[in-house]
Amino acid sequence: MWLALPLVAVLTMPPRYPDIEPMFANKCASCHDARKSANEKAQRVFEMSSYPFATGRPDTLLRDLRKGVLTRNFTEDERRALLAWLDAGALDASGNPPAWRPKG
Numbered sequence: 107m108w109l110a111l112p113l114v115a116v117l118t119m120p121p122r123y124p125d126i127e128p129m130f131a132n133k134c135a136s137c138h139d140a141r142k143s144a145n146e147k148a149q150r151v152f153e154m155s156s157y158p159f160a161t162g163r164p165d166t167l168l169r170d171l172r173k174g175v176l177t178r179n180f181t182e183d184e185r186r187a188l189l190a191w192l193d194a195g196a197l198d199a200s201g202n203p204p205a206w207r208p209k210g
């Protein structure tokens with residue numbers, strides 16, 4: 107009976123960046139990844155060649171990502187996955203939150 111516990115732990119773990127990285131790679135990297143483009147305007151907002159992202163907007167990036175989700179071309183499933191990741195604290199691969207701070 108207790109053998110089942112580790113599986114439950116895995117299934118209920120909060121999402122981490124590697125869980126959503128593929129959809130960022132598919133839909134955002136063409137502008138926000140310095141390895142794929144030289145879009146300085148996009149990469150000032152966030153640059154996704156590593157996570158936590160380099161960002162010129164540490165105060166507002168998480169809020170902007172949440173807002174931006176509504177206007178970019180994510181599918182409904184992807185949008186839900188991104189919001190779940192944001193709600194869990196935008197954790198990195200090790201389960202740590204980024205140093206970015208919400209404003210105020």
Ligand code: HEC
Pocket residue numbers: 130133134135136137138145147148151170171172174175178179180
């Ligand atoms: C075609 C290029 C392109 C793609 C693809 C793209 N972005 Fe951007 N994005 C930009 C540019 C350029 C800016 C900066 C706009 C500015 O500074 O006025 C930006 C800004 C943003 C911002 C800040 C918006 C704000 O309120 O200022 C967010 C958040 C963002 N992008 C998220 C995303 C996400 C998430 C994806 C993938 C789903 C994505 N972007 C895909 C070009 C792109």
